Amino acid sequence: MSHSDVVVWVEQFQGRPASGSWEAIGVARRLADQMGGDVTACLLGGNGSRGLASKAMHQGADRVCLAEDEQLREFRVEPYVRFLSDAIRDADPGVVLISATLRGRELGPALAAELETGCVADCTALAIDDGLLTATRPVYAGKLLAECVVPEHRPQIFTTRIRAFAALEAEPDRDGPVHLMQSALSESDIKSQVVDFKPIEGGVGLADAAIVVAGGRGVGGPEGFRPLRDLADVLGAAVGASRAIVDAGWMPYEYQVGQTGKTVSPDLYIACGISGAIQHQVGMRTSKVIVALNRGAEAPVFKLAHYGIVGDLFDIVPALTEVLRERVP
């Protein structure tokens, strides 16, 4: 292995891979090809994780380092950092990529502290410029962009923003070796234990949704979300909410998009009854296509949106749902 190689952490939750990890492998493949190196995917999980190793290869990895251990079934920083730092010291890559999921954004800096190196968080672009990997990332809530480099420390760690990069088309014929690795921590050395999990009820996760239907003050009350949910169901979309809605108690915090909530960049963001305060824009401005439905033609959201409809969302949203339903066989 050499500094032209790239290591990627493949995240799984209850045996399901995080789609952002495939995006990170796609970036790793491109960078490794430019540098003349290899891509190693590190996969950690409980017994039965091996199936994901071949998927990582289909997505562009050359080999997989696999640790199957019940200790690794749930993500915990201590055993994950131990395993990954061992694998990384062994492989000595120039670059480590981690998808900027919540777990990824916790793991990256812990790993960087362990390896005494730099971690650049939430990158939206990565390119080799004059032999140096240059990352672009939003700062000051996306009001500005920063270019970051790690001139000397190796490996350099980057977390990649979800949906900022496209995963490669899966190649089912791609294959490679799987190296098994043992976890080296005794359970008594680990300070935390996952004791329960309470899943979010209903629907698609906001963070990696291709389409988001979001509601703001204009929905008028908790009941006002029903037509939005119907539209989301037809589109296979996730439902989101503005801060005003969450603070009013109409939707739980889990659904909040914006500066003090989640940042999303779906292909399509449909903002219903959202005026578009700067704090909300921060969470959705990188969406590919933004549609705004609002009663007031002066709302700031129309400055950001690609398409706008001025009108009553309780007329437009059900009409949209009906038109789209006709298209579904």
Add this chain to the structure above:
Amino acid sequence: MHIVVCIKHTPDSEAKMSVDESGEVSWGDSPLILNPWDEYAVEEALLLRDEHGGNVTAISLGPEGALEGLKQAVAMGCDQAVRVWDGFCEGSDTLSTSRVLARAIEKLGKVDLVLVGRSAIDADTWQTGPSVARRLGFASLMYVIKIAELDADQGTIVVERLLEQGREVVSARLPAVIGTTKGINEPRYTSFMGIRKASRMQYPCWSTDDIGVAAEEAGAAGAAVHWPRIFAPPPRGGTAEIVEGTTAEETARHLVAKLLAEKVI
């Protein structure tokens, strides 16, 4: 219980940010405030102290402006506050910041809990909590939306972490670093008495020498990440294309046609 809360001062979230030709970032005449995410950490520290006893120390790495954040934390109710700064801290990245903060927390003596906000609204790296936890050898519990149990005598804590798929319930041994998220509490407003207390408080400032961090480990000299360029993103189109129709249904059909052409549905 000794609870430490790490805070940062940031430009107000409404501030209009700009960059000049030399790459200097400016936020006009907008005030420096306590980073909004840190308010949840301060509030939770105060609630835990009031329930379990002990005291809360606010700590901040930064130049003179960091005093604004510390004053607000004290006005909310923190018992003492420490600033860490000297010329060697200039130009820190998250790597050198984590070294300095971890050493400073160690200098505070016995610590049961370190609270941090999820992130700071300026650099938005979300890295301080996890990296400081790693250096201190404490459990790292980020995105905490509820502290379900805390047994100070047994030295155990049970928290709920808000992750993409739902809430993960985790038990851990203290000491731990807790990253708070919105929803964990409703941060209090500062009272007149609190503001008066904050204005009379002494704010010691520790140098890298005081906390035993070598000059080359701190600030720009100890940093791994460099930021050669900061720039304003290209402005977005400006105005939406308004989609209309004589009926709601016709408007919907027009929009669907546009979205199909964009290949997003």
